[in-house]
Amino acid sequence: MPGRRGAGQRPGTTWAGALLVATLGLAVWLAYEAADSARSHRDTAEAAVRDYARVAAWQYARRSARALSDLTDELFREVPRYGRAGLPSTRAVQSHLAAALKRVDCACPELARPPLLLLLDLRTLDVVGRPETLPATQLGPLADTLTAVAASGRSQGLIMFPEGALLPKEAALTYALVTDSLGPALAYLAAFDARSFGTLFRAWFQSAGLLPPAITGTLPNDSLVRVAIRSQQGITLYESAPPYPHQLVATDITREMHGRLVVEAAIRPDAVSRLIIGGMPRSRLWLILGLLLLTLGVGGAAVLQLQRDRQLTRLREDFISGVSHELRTPLAQIRMFAELQEAGKLRTDEDRARAISVINREAQRLTHLVENILRFSRLRYTSERSSVREAIGVGDMVAQVLEGFRSLTSARHMTVHADIEPGLAVLANRDALHQVLVNLLDNAVKYGPPGQCIQVAAGRSDHSTWIAVEDTGPGVPAEERERIWEPYLRLQRDVDARVPGTGIGLAVVAQLVATSGGRARVEDRPGGGARFVVELASPATAEFAADAAIREVAG
Numbered sequence: 001m002p003g004r005r006g007a008g009q010r011p012g013t014t015w016a017g018a019l020l021v022a023t024l025g026l027a028v029w030l031a032y033e034a035a036d037s038a039r040s041h042r043d044t045a046e047a048a049v050r051d052y053a054r055v056a057a058w059q060y061a062r063r064s065a066r067a068l069s070d071l072t073d074e075l076f077r078e079v080p081r082y083g084r085a086g087l088p089s090t091r092a093v094q095s096h097l098a099a100a101l102k103r104v105d106c107a108c109p110e111l112a113r114p115p116l117l118l119l120l121d122l123r124t125l126d127v128v129g130r131p132e133t134l135p136a137t138q139l140g141p142l143a144d145t146l147t148a149v150a151a152s153g154r155s156q157g158l159i160m161f162p163e164g165a166l167l168p169k170e171a172a173l174t175y176a177l178v179t180d181s182l183g184p185a186l187a188y189l190a191a192f193d194a195r196s197f198g199t200l201f202r203a204w205f206q207s208a209g210l211l212p213p214a215i216t217g218t219l220p221n222d223s224l225v226r227v228a229i230r231s232q233q234g235i236t237l238y239e240s241a242p243p244y245p246h247q248l249v250a251t252d253i254t255r256e257m258h259g260r261l262v263v264e265a266a267i268r269p270d271a272v273s274r275l276i277i278g279g280m281p282r283s284r285l286w287l288i289l290g291l292l293l294l295t296l297g298v299g300g301a302a303v304l305q306l307q308r309d310r311q312l313t314r315l316r317e318d319f320i321s322g323v324s325h326e327l328r329t330p331l332a333q334i335r336m337f338a339e340l341q342e343a344g345k346l347r348t349d350e351d352r353a354r355a356i357s358v359i360n361r362e363a364q365r366l367t368h369l370v371e372n373i374l375r376f377s378r379l380r381y382t383s384e385r386s387s388v389r390e391a392i393g394v395g396d397m398v399a400q401v402l403e404g405f406r407s408l409t410s411a412r413h414m415t416v417h418a419d420i421e422p423g424l425a426v427l428a429n430r431d432a433l434h435q436v437l438v439n440l441l442d443n444a445v446k447y448g449p450p451g452q453c454i455q456v457a458a459g460r461s462d463h464s465t466w467i468a469v470e471d472t473g474p475g476v477p478a479e480e481r482e483r484i485w486e487p488y489l490r491l492q493r494d495v496d497a498r499v500p501g502t503g504i505g506l507a508v509v510a511q512l513v514a515t516s517g518g519r520a521r522v523e524d525r526p527g528g529g530a531r532f533v534v535e536l537a538s539p540a541t542a543e544f545a546a547d548a549a550i551r552e553v554a555g
Contacts, residue, residue, distance in 0.1 A: 020299060020302055020303060020306065023299065024295070024296065024299040027292065027295040027296070027299070028292065028296075031288050031289075031291065031292040031295075034288050035288050038288070045272075045276055046248055048275070048276055049248050049267050049272055049275065049276065050248045050250055051250075052211060052225075052267050052275055053225070053248060053249065053250035053265045053266050053267050054250035054252075054265070055210070055211060055212075056210040056211055056221075056224075056225045056227065056250070056265035056267075057227070057250045057251055057252040057263045057264065057265035058252050059210040059211075060204070060205065060210055060227050060229075060252075060263050060265060061252040061253070061254050061261075061263040063204050063207070063208070064201060064204055064229065064254065064258070064261070064263070065254045065255060065258040067200070067204050068157070068158050068254075068258050068259075069154075069156070069157075069257075069258070070100065070103055071100045071101070071103075071174070071200075072100075072156040072157055072158065072174050072175075072176065073100075073156060074096060074097075074099050074100030074103055075096050075097055075100045075174060075176075075190060076096070076156055076174075076175075076176030076188055077096065094112065094113060097111065097112065097113075097114065097190075098112065105203055105207060106199060106200050106203040108196075108199045108200055108203075110193075110196040110199060111192060111196055111197070111199070111200070114190040114191060114192055116167065116171075116189070116190070116191035117189065117190055117191075118187075118188075118189040118191070119186065119187070119188055119189075120139070120142065120143065120146075120186065120187045120189060121185070121186060122143045122146060122147055122184050122185060122186065122187055123185060125139045125140065125143055127139065142161070143187075145159060145161075146159070146175060146177065146184065146187050147183070147184055149175075149256050149257060150177055150179070150183070150184045154257045155176060155177040155178075155179065156174075156175065156176045156177070156257075157174070157175060157256075157257030157258060157259075158172060158173070158174055158175075158257070158258050158259040159172075159173040159175060159259055160172060160173070160194060160231040160232065160233070160235075160259045160260070160261070161173050161191070162233065167191055167193060169193050169194065169195065170193075170194040170195075170231060170233065170235050171191045171192065171193070171194060172191070172192045172193070172194040172196070172197050172237075172259070173189055173190075173191045173192075174189070174190045174191075174192070175187050175188065175189050175190075176188040194231060194235060194237055195235070195237060197237050197238070198237055198238040201229050201237055201238035202238055202240075205221055205222075205227055205238070205240055206220070206221065206222075209221060210224075210225055210227075210265070211224060211225065211275075215274070215275060216274070216275075219271075219274075221240070222240055222241065223268070223271060224267065224268055224271045224274070224275075225240075225265055225266065225267055225268065225271075226239075226240050226241045226243070226244060226247070226265070226266045226267075226268060227239075227240050227263065227264065227265050228240070228263075228264045229261050229262070229263050229264075230261065230262045230264070231259070231261060231262070232260055232261075232262065237261070243266070244266055244268065244269055245269075246269075247266040247267075247269075248266060248267065249264050249265070249266045250264070250265050250266070251263060251264050251265075252265075316488070327366065327369065329362075329365075329500070330362035330363070330365045330366050331362075331366070333358055333359070333362040334358075334359050334362050334363065334366075337355040337358050337359050338359065340355060341355055357407060360407060361407040361408060361411060364404065364407065364408065365408070368438060368442060369502070371435065373502075373504070388429060389427050389428055389429050389516065390427070390428075390429075390430065391425045391426070391427055391539040392425060392426055392427075392428055392430055392433055393424070393425050394420055394424040394425060394426060394458045394465065394467060395420040395422065395424065395458075397430075397433055397434065397437065398418055398420055398437065398456055398458070398467075399418070400434070401434060401437040401438055401441060402416055402418065402441075402456070404438070405438075405441050405442075405445070408442075408445055409445060409454070412445065412450045412451075413450055413451045414445060414448065414450065414451065414452050414453070414454060415452075415453045415454070416441075416453070416454045416455075416456060417453055417454070417455050417456070418456045418457075419455070419456070419457040419458075420456070420457070420458045421458060421459045421460065424458050424459070424460065424465055425465070425538065425539050426465045426467075426536040426537065426538060426539070427516075427536065427537045427538065427539045428516045428518075428536050429512075429515075429516065432512040432515070432516060433512075433516075433536075435508065435509075435512060436508075436509050436512050436513060436534060437467070437469075439505045439506065439508055439509045440469040440509060440532050440534070441454065441456075441469060442505060443469075443471075443505055443506065443532070444469055444470070444471035444473070444530075444532075446499065446500070446501065447471065447473040447474070447494070447499065447530075448471035448472055448473040448529070449472060449473065452471060452472045452473075453472070454469065454470065454471055455468075455469070455470040456468070456469055456470075457470070460538070461535065463537070463538065464518070464535045464536060464537055464538060465535070465536055465537075465538045466533055466534065466535045466536075467533070467534045467536075468531055468532065468533045468534075469531075469532050470525045470529060470530070470531045470532075471525070471529050471530055472525070472527070472528060472529040473529055473530060474493070474529075475524060475525070475528065475529055475530045476491075476522050476530050477491075481521075481522050481523075484506055484522065485506055485507060485509075485510040485520065486507060487503065487504050487507035488502075488503040488504065488507075489503055490503045509532075509534070513534050513536070516536055516537075517536070517537055518534060518535050518536040518537065519534075519535050520532070520533070520534050520535075521533050
C-alpha cells in the first residue's frame with residue numbers, strides 16, 4: 001500500500017542547499033548595498049540642492065539688507081540738521097522717501113506716504129506729533145528696543161514692531177537715532193504697514209540673479225528658486241511662489257538693524273536638473289524591493305525544487321529497494337525448488353507436485369510485478385485513452401482473475417467470496433480492467449491477515465457500474481486516502497512493519513481507471529478493513545452519452 005519512507009539527506013543536496021542559502025544571502029546584501037548607495041546618492045544630491053538654496057537665501061538676505069540700508073540712509077539723511085528742532089515737514093519726508101525709493105529701483109506707491117511720523121526722546125519718552133492712536137504704554141518698550149539696537153553700531157535701520165503697538169497691523173518701523181555724549185537721545189521714526197514692503201522685496205528679488213550665472217545662464221530667479229521673507233512673528237512680507245512639494249528649504253536671517261527678517265529659499269523641482277547633472281535621483285526603493293522579492297521568490301522556488309528532488313530521489317531509492325525485494329523473494333523460491341528437483345531430492349510425487357505449485361505461484365508473482373512496472377512506465381509517458389474499449393462482462397472477468405489468484409490466496413489460507421450481479425458489463429480496455437482487478441486483489445492479499453475472506457462485489461449505481469474489493473486488514477487512515485494513489489508513496493505504517501511493496505500498484509489502478517473515464521476511491525469496510533471501489537461506465541450509458549454528443553453537434 002503506498003506511503004513514504006524516511007531517508008537521510010544527501011551530501012550533494014546539503015551543499016546545493018547551502019549554496020542556495022548563500023546566494024539568497026548575497027542577494028539580500030546586494031539589495032541592501034544598492035539601497036544604501038541610492039540613499040547616499042540622493043542625500044548627496046539633496047545636500048547640493050540645499051547648498052544652492054542656502055546661497056540663494058544668503059544672496060537675497062544680503063541684497064535686501066543693503067537695499068534697506070540705502071532706503072533708511074536716504075530717508076533720514078537730513079536728521080543731523082533737525083536735531084531737537086522737531087520733525088521735518090511732511091513734504092520734506094515725502095521728498096526724501098521718493099528719492100530713497102528711486103535709489104532702490106522701486107516706485108512703490110504704497111510706501112510714498114508713511115502712515116506715522118514720530119520724534120521720540122528716548123530719555124524722557126516725550127513724543128512730538130504723537131497721534132491719539134499710539135498707546136502711551138508702548139513708548140517704554142519702543143525706547144528700550146531702539147536703545148538696544150543702537151548697540152549694533154548703526155544709527156539707522158528697520159524694526160518690526162508687533163501688531164497693534166503703533167499701527168493696526170504689524171509695523172515696519174524705520175528709525176534714525178541722534179546721540180550725544182551719554183548715548184542715544186532722540187529717535188526719528190517712520191512707521192509703515194509691514195506688508196507694504198512686499199513690493200520692495202519683489203523688486204529686489206527680480207533685480208539680479210541669486211545663483212551663479214555660470215550655472216543658471218540668463219534664466220530669471222523665479223525660474224530657478226522660490227523665496228519668502230517673514231518677520232520673527234511669522235508674518236509673511238513677500239513670497240515669490242507657493243511652497244513646492246517635498247522642497248528643501250534653506251534659511252538666513254538679517255541683522256538686528258535690518259529687522260532680523262527670516263529669509264527662506266528653495267530650488268524649483270523642475271530646475272534641479274539644470275543645477276545637478278542627471279537631476280535629483282529618483283527613489284529606487286520599490287524597484288530594489290521588487291527585485292529582492294523576485295530573487296527571494298526564485299530562491300524559494302529553487303528550495304522547493306531541491307526538496308522535491310530530494311523526495312523524488314528518496315522515492316526512487318525506495319522503489320528500487322522494494323522492487324529488488326519483490327524480485328528476490330519469488331526468485332529465491334523458484335531457484336530453491338528447481339535445484340532440489342535437479343538434485344533429485346524430491347523423491348515423492350507429493351513433493352514434486354508441491355514444488356511445481358510453488359514455482360508456478362512465484363512465477364505468477366514475478367509476472368504480475370513485471371507487468372505492473374511495464375504498465376506504469378507506459379502510462380507515465382503515453383496515454384491509453386486511444387486504446388480499444390469494449391463491453392466486458394464483469395462476472396467473466398472477475399472469475400478469470402480469481403482463477404489466476406487461487407494459488408496465491410491458498411498459500412496464505414485465504415478465501416475469496418464473489419457477489420456479482422448477473423448481466424453486469426463495463427466499457428473498458430480488457431487488458432486494463434484485468435490489471436486493475438489483479439492489482440486490487442494483490443493489494444488485499446498483501447495487506448490483509450492470513451485466513452481472511454476477501455470480498456469481491458459489483459453492481460449498478462446511477463449510470464455506471466461499480467466493482468469493489470474488500471479486505472479485513474488495518475484499513476487506510478482518512479487523511480491518507482488521497483495520497484495512496486500517488487506513485488512510489490507507501491504508508492509509514494507498512495514501511496515500519498516491513499510489508500513488501502513497490503508503491504506503484506494503486507497508482508497503476510488510478511491511472512488505468514482514469515484513462516477509461518472512471519474513478520477509484522477507498523473507504524472503510526463495515527467491521528474493519530478497507531474497501532476499494534472502481535466505477536466505470538456501463539456500455540448503454542456510454543452509447544447514450546455518445547449519441548447525445550452527436551445530436552448536440554448536429555443541432
